[in-house]
Amino acid sequence: MEIELKNVGYKYKNKKILEKINLTLEKEKITGITGNAKTLLLEIIDCLKKPTIGEILIDKKSISKENIQEIRKKIAFIKQLSTDQFFNDTIKEEMLFITNYINYTSKNIDKKMYESLKIVGLNDSYLDKKISHLSSGEKKLVQIAIGLISNPKVIILDEPFEELDYDNKKIVIKLIKQLKHKYKKTIIISSNDINLLYELTDNIIILKNGRLKVYMETAKALQDVEILEKLNIEIPDLVNFTLKARLKKIRLLHHRDILDLIKDIYKHV
Amino acid sequence: MKEIIKIDKLNFSYNKTKIFKDLSLKIEEASFTAIVGSNASGKTTLLKIITGLLPSNNKVIVEYAYVNHKKIYQTTKTFGICFDSMIDNFLTTDVYSELTFPLENLNLNEEQIEKRVLEIARLFKNTKMLDKKINDLTISEKKELVIMLGLLHNPKILVLDNMLSMMTLKSKKKVIEILRKLNKDQKLTIIMATTNLSDIKDSDYTIVLNKGKIVMEGKTLSVLNEDEILNKAGLELPFMENLSKKLQFYEVTDKIYQNMEDLVSELWK
Numbered sequence: 001m002e003i004e005l006k007n008v009g010y011k012y013k014n015k016k017i018l019e020k021i022n023l024t025l026e027k028e029k030i031t032g033i034t035g036n037a038k039t040l041l042l043e044i045i046d047c048l049k050k051p052t053i054g055e056i057l058i059d060k061k062s063i064s065k066e067n068i069q070e071i072r073k074k075i076a077f078i079k080q081l082s083t084d085q086f087f088n089d090t091i092k093e094e095m096l097f098i099t100n101y102i103n104y105t106s107k108n109i110d111k112k113m114y115e116s117l118k119i120v121g122l123n124d125s126y127l128d129k130k131i132s133h134l135s136s137g138e139k140k141l142v143q144i145a146i147g148l149i150s151n152p153k154v155i156i157l158d159e160p161f162e163e164l165d166y167d168n169k170k171i172v173i174k175l176i177k178q179l180k181h182k183y184k185k186t187i188i189i190s191s192n193d194i195n196l197l198y199e200l201t202d203n204i205i206i207l208k209n210g211r212l213k214v215y216m217e218t219a220k221a222l223q224d225v226e227i228l229e230k231l232n233i234e235i236p237d238l239v240n241f242t243l244k245a246r247l248k249k250i251r252l253l254h255h256r257d258i259l260d261l262i263k264d265i266y267k268h269v
Numbered sequence: 270m271k272e273i274i275k276i277d278k279l280n281f282s283y284n285k286t287k288i289f290k291d292l293s294l295k296i297e298e299a300s301f302t303a304i305v306g307s308n309a310s311g312k313t314t315l316l317k318i319i320t321g322l323l324p325s326n327n328k329v330i331v332e333y334a335y336v337n338h339k340k341i342y343q344t345t346k347t348f349g350i351c352f353d354s355m356i357d358n359f360l361t362t363d364v365y366s367e368l369t370f371p372l373e374n375l376n377l378n379e380e381q382i383e384k385r386v387l388e389i390a391r392l393f394k395n396t397k398m399l400d401k402k403i404n405d406l407t408i409s410e411k412k413e414l415v416i417m418l419g420l421l422h423n424p425k426i427l428v429l430d431n432m433l434s435m436m437t438l439k440s441k442k443k444v445i446e447i448l449r450k451l452n453k454d455q456k457l458t459i460i461m462a463t464t465n466l467s468d469i470k471d472s473d474y475t476i477v478l479n480k481g482k483i484v485m486e487g488k489t490l491s492v493l494n495e496d497e498i499l500n501k502a503g504l505e506l507p508f509m510e511n512l513s514k515k516l517q518f519y520e521v522t523d524k525i526y527q528n529m530e531d532l533v534s535e536l537w538k
Contacts, residue, residue, distance in 0.1 A: 262512070
């Protein structure tokens, strides 16, 4: 599924929050979004909010009352706060509620529920667990599992790591990589953590003052100090280290994993 | 230094799950103490017990008096309490009323109230925020507002639970700067719970919790040196500590460097 935003803008109380956003999301890639008004842009991509100007094209077709239900089934939106996403007591109830709500008809809804839990690495026993008894890491995984039920093509994660500790963060990062490589999903992640975006994403969108300032390969954008300084974005630690070493005339390469950097340092000392 | 909080062999369970067993700790007056631990390590429960929101059966002494859960009004003036969940629980619809409401309850006259509100807004360099509706605030601003509310009545001890997560880098820096200043100038005791080790660099003292047990405590700098214990407690080392530790393993360096330039000049003299 191809999502294209054409000249999209959003006004709120006569204030322009987003202006002139043009972009086409690359399929089966992880795209990171950072800057102001991230959530709003995600909600527009999700077709949850209608832009005040411009249009969204899904597979070259614009959105209408007839096709919006179909489209939204193909996009999963994982909210930042898990408390905003759950309405029911147990995971099973929540999943049935969602399948009902999106008019999802499948002969084996039970099987589908097990499958999506399995993808996120939770076993069947979780179906009857109470949501209030889950840890925040488990809640995030369940949120993703619920998103997966309608077999979406696109998964949008709004600040997925903020509530998570280190161990859970590692689990969710692994899951996101798996969703891209194994299940061929298109993934969009918003975050303020520039180090994490540098390590995880293929492409990056940088928003500032409501405009799209950068949309390119993550490596290119975040290794370019000029761009980062102009947009007042901190340099990723890994990039910063390589640059500082190069000032000392040491030919370190840019690395996106700390272990690769260490091997490279080891070669040079 | 004298201690302002003393806990002696505290036991606590939720329903039948044991959270703390014989937990003892001391917090010094006018110190900046960080409590770190992964999700579900007991940070929030500990803070709730210290502030009297949960019963402690005469095991917690604050300023030479036992904290009494049933007579919580005795200690409310001592504490400024900022919990993560408070961003969803504001009482009024706009920032100004939200800030004046607690002051009205303190029986101050209008002039004093206005003065105090302006004072606190200036401290946060954000007088513009006073005219805003709560619904229009970003998450960072909501968190700042919670901290403002905590500081309104000039408490002796400020308790922050997870307040720096989900904040933009700019707000985070500002808030840490303000906390540091209040800690130095007004001798405010600060207790800050977080899962993120890169947020605690400005604290003096750190307590590490893992599954309800204190696994380590000491000066923040020396705590950050103990990567094994921290990793076991589900915590992620900040970039520089992580890099130095790994280089140490390869015998490239011999100590922890917190400053990138220092490490680079040490590696390539």
